[in-house]
Amino acid sequence: DSGVTQTPKHLITATGQRVTLRCSPRSGDLSVYWYQQSLDQGLQFLIQYYNGEERAKGNILERFSAQQFPDLHSELNLSSLELGDSALYFCASSPSVPPYNEQFFGPGTRLTVL
Amino acid sequence: DAKTTQPNSMESNEEEPVHLPCNHSTISGTDYIHWYRQLPSQGPEYVIHGLTSNVNNRMASLAIAEDRKSSTLILHRATLRDAAVYYCILINPLRGAGSYQLTFGKGTKLSVIP
Numbered sequence: 653d654s655g656v657t658q659t660p661k662h663l664i665t666a667t668g669q670r671v672t673l674r675c676s677p678r679s680g681d682l683s684v685y686w687y688q689q690s691l692d693q694g695l696q697f698l699i700q701y702y703n704g705e706e707r708a709k710g711n712i713l714e715r716f717s718a719q720q721f722p723d724l725h726s727e728l729n730l731s732s733l734e735l736g737d738s739a740l741y742f743c744a745s746s747p748s749v750p751p752y753n754e755q756f757f758g759p760g761t762r763l764t765v766l
Numbered sequence: 767d768a769k770t771t772q773p774n775s776m777e778s779n780e781e782e783p784v785h786l787p788c789n790h791s792t793i794s795g796t797d798y799i800h801w802y803r804q805l806p807s808q809g810p811e812y813v814i815h816g817l818t819s820n821v822n823n824r825m826a827s828l829a830i831a832e833d834r835k836s837s838t839l840i841l842h843r844a845t846l847r848d849a850a851v852y853y854c855i856l857i858n859p860l861r862g863a864g865s866y867q868l869t870f871g872k873g874t875k876l877s878v879i880p
Contacts, residue, residue, distance in 0.1 A: 654809065685868070695810065695853070695870035710868060742809050750868065751798035751857035757809030 655679065656758035658743050664764045670731040673761045677724055677745030683707070684726040685746075685755060686718055690739040701726060702749055733765045770854045775875040778844045786839040786874055788854030793834050797858045801828065801839050802870070803850040810853065810870075813839065849878045 655678035665671055677684050686698040688711075697710035701720035712718075715733075720726045730737060740762050744755040771789040778784040790799070800815040814821055814828045816837075821828040827840040841848055853873040 654811075656809075687870075694872045695804075697868035697870070700868075708868075744809070751800065751815065754800075754812035754815070755802075755810075757811065760809050 654756040654758060656743060656745050656756050658741075658758040658761050660761060661759070662762045662764075664766065665733060666766055667733055667735060669733050669765075670729065671733065671763065673728040673730070673741050673743075673763075675726045675728070675743030675745075675758060677726070677743075678756055681745035681747050681756070682724065683746045683749055683753075683755075684720050684724070685744040686712075686726070686728050687742040687744065687757075688739045689742060689760075690736075693739075695742075698728070700749075707749060730763070735765050738763055738765045770856060770871060772852070772854055772871065772874045774872065775877065777877045777879060778841075779879050780846060781843050784841040784844045784848070784876065786841070786852050786854075786876065787836065788838070789836045790854070790856055791835045793856060794858060795834075797834075797856040799828065799830060799834075799837050800855050800857055801826070802853045802855070803848075804853070804873070805847075805850045811850075813852070844876075844878045846878050846880065849876055851875050 657676045659674045682703045685700045688696045698712040700708040704720050718728045740760045742760045744757040746753040746755045801813040802810040804810045816828045829838045851873040853870045
């Protein structure tokens with residue numbers, strides 16, 4: 653158990669819909685990261701927040717957005733969902749910013765878009 | 767951004783050492799080398815990281831070539847639990863907010879034979 657929690661574990665929705673994925677980092681960790689893992693693309697970094705502020709962006713679509721709240725939990729919002737958005741979404745946390753710290757990954761949220 | 771190249775798959779016998787290679791010929795002087803692994807149906811797990819010198823921890827050793835264009839993750843005695851996908855990634859801390867990348871790629875799938 654990494655100490656990072658993600659809810660929900662599974663989510664099934666339809667194209668065009670909007671969903672919110674939630675992540676609670678390990679106690680004391682200030683950085684939160686979001687990743688998308690699909691079968692054909694591997695593990696793709698989406699975005700990182702540090703202490704409430706966006707610090708780095710990866711391959712995040714404009715339809716996706718995220719935020720980190722004062723209590724340090726984070727949410728990833730996915731809108732206008734397409735079939736290709738079906739994937740595992742991982743959240744990770746670390747005490748500080750890369751590259752000095754290891755990241756601790758949560759168990760993931762499996763999103764299925766029908 | 768510097769990229770890494772890893773073999774798609776490798777096999778090892780249980781209780782034998784495993785050397786997992788990673789090529790990063792375009793690495794910059796400030797890129798840190800991180801290794802993560804992902805066991806089946808789990809989120810990625812940190813293994814080790816380094817900059818220039820070889821590193822050891824309880825899980826593995828990291829051998830970094832003198833020119834830093836390649837590195838090798840060494841598992842001293844493979845166990846069945848080490849069967850996973852191993853990712854080698856580069857992270858640069860000096861590019862400022864919003865500009866570093868965390869690209870995991872496809873990794874090396876390690877199979878351990880009993």
